[in-house]
Amino acid sequence: MESAPPLSLPQTSKTRLQVRFCETDLMGIVHHANYLTYFEAARVDFIHRRGVSYDLWVKEGVHLPVVETSLRYRKPARFDEVIVVESTVVEISRVTVKFQYRIVRDADLLVEGMTLLACVGNNMAPRRIPEPIANVFKSPELVEVAPIIP
Helix, strand or coil: CCCCCCCCCCEEEEEEEECCHHHECCCCEECCCHHHHHHHHHHHHHHHCCCCCHHHHHHCCCECCEEEEEEEECCCCECCCEEEEEEEEEEECCCEEEEEEEEEECCEEEEEEEEEEECECCCCCECCCCHHHHHHHHCCCCCCCCCCEC
């Protein structure tokens, strides 16, 4: 009999992205605001890698808006480079989930950051994170490799 995987923190996923031209400024460097988009793509991929579609949670009236974020820029990413967003769930409370991120290119650390998501219902009032959803954030990946997201 196979045992269930452990439900524990932290859990990390790595998402490969290719920098698109529209995400860069006149110098060919990724505009600072686009790193938040990369964080979002990595969060959705984190959930997909655990066999869940965020859309399913929305249909059940569970929403996870970002309520706090921070970024620290180390080195620039440029057009057409492949970067990797490491997304790690580091904390889950009754109503929040905290992700930490590292964006890397090869061995270079480009950006570090954090997002705090709050669980709300369709009425946008805070609500407890349902246990099955909390367990997704504590679970290991079911899918190990994702394609580059253009």
